[in-house]
Amino acid sequence: MNTTQMEATAKFLSRLSDLYSNISNWVQPQYLRVVRFNMKLNEEAYGKYDVEKLSIIDANGKRIGELLPVGASVIGAEGRVDLIGDVDQEILVYLDDGGPHFTTEIEVGGQQERRTTPLYRGVEEDGWYWIEIRRLSRARRLDQALFLDLLAEVSDHACC
Amino acid sequence: MRAVEAIEEIWLTYQVTKDALKVATHGINRGAIELLQDTFFINSSTDKAKSDLETCRRSAGDYAILSMWAIFERHVLDALVSENGKMLDMPLSDFNSSLHRKIGDAI
Secondary structure (H helix, E strand, O other): OOHHHHHHHHHHHHHHHHHHHHHHHHHHHHOOEEEEEEEEEEEOOOEEEEEEEEEEEOOOOOEEEEEEEEEOOEOOEOOEEEEEOOOOEEEEEEEOOOOOEEEEEEEEOOEEEEEEEEOOEOOOOOEEEEEEEHHHOEEEEOOHHHHHHHHHHHHOOOOO | OOHHHHHHHHHHHHHHHHHHHHHHHHHHHOOOHHHHOOOOOOOOEHHHHHHHHHHHHHHHHHHHHHHHHHHHHHHHHHHHHHHHHHHOOOOOOHHHHHHHHHHHHHO
C-alpha cells in the first residue's frame, strides 16, 4: 500500500470510528449496546486492510443490527457502510460538503457557460448520509433520530 | 420474422449490450459520475460494480448463444416438419410411411 492509499484508508477508518462512537451514544438510551469486531476488507484500489464492524445488541444479548463496512472506494461517495438487520438493509455513505458533483461546459456563440450539478441535494457538510430516494437524488444527514428509524426498519426491533 | 433476421437481431443486441457495458466500465474507471447518475452503480463499491459488469458481460454472451441456438433449433424443426410433410406427396411405400411416422413422433 503506498502513502496515498494509506491516507485514504486511514481517513475511511477514522470516519468509521466516529460513526461507531456516535451510534454507541445514540443507541444507549434504547437499552442497546454496541460491540466492535475486527474484519478485513480487500479493495482493488487499496489492497487488504483491517477494519471494524459494529454489532448492535439488545438487552437480551440478541444482535439486532450490524454495521458492515463495504469500502472506501465507492462510486459517488467517499466510503460506505451497510446497516444490516434481519429483515432489510440500508446503505450509509460518507459525503464531503456539497457531495459529489460534475461540471458541464456549453459553448454558444463564443460564450462559454459552466454548470455544476451535484449528485445529491441536501449535502451541506462532511458526514455520513443516508440516500433517502436515489431517483430524487436526496441525501439525509445521519443523526440519532434517523439512525434509530433506520435500525427499526431493518431489524423490525420494537424498542427503536 | 425469418430465422436469419432473428439471429441478426440477437447479434445486434449482444453487440450493443457489450458496448454499453464497456461505456459503464469506462465511466467507473474514470470516476465519471455524470455517466452513472441514476444508475445502481452509484454508491456501489468500485470492486462490486466491476465484478457485476464482468458477470453481466459473461451472461450476455451466454444468453446470446442460447437465444441463437433456440432460433436455430426452431428453424431445424420447422424444416423437418416441412420435409416430412412432403414425403406423403410421394408414392407411399412402407419405408417412407414408417419414416414419416417416426419423424413425426420424434418432433
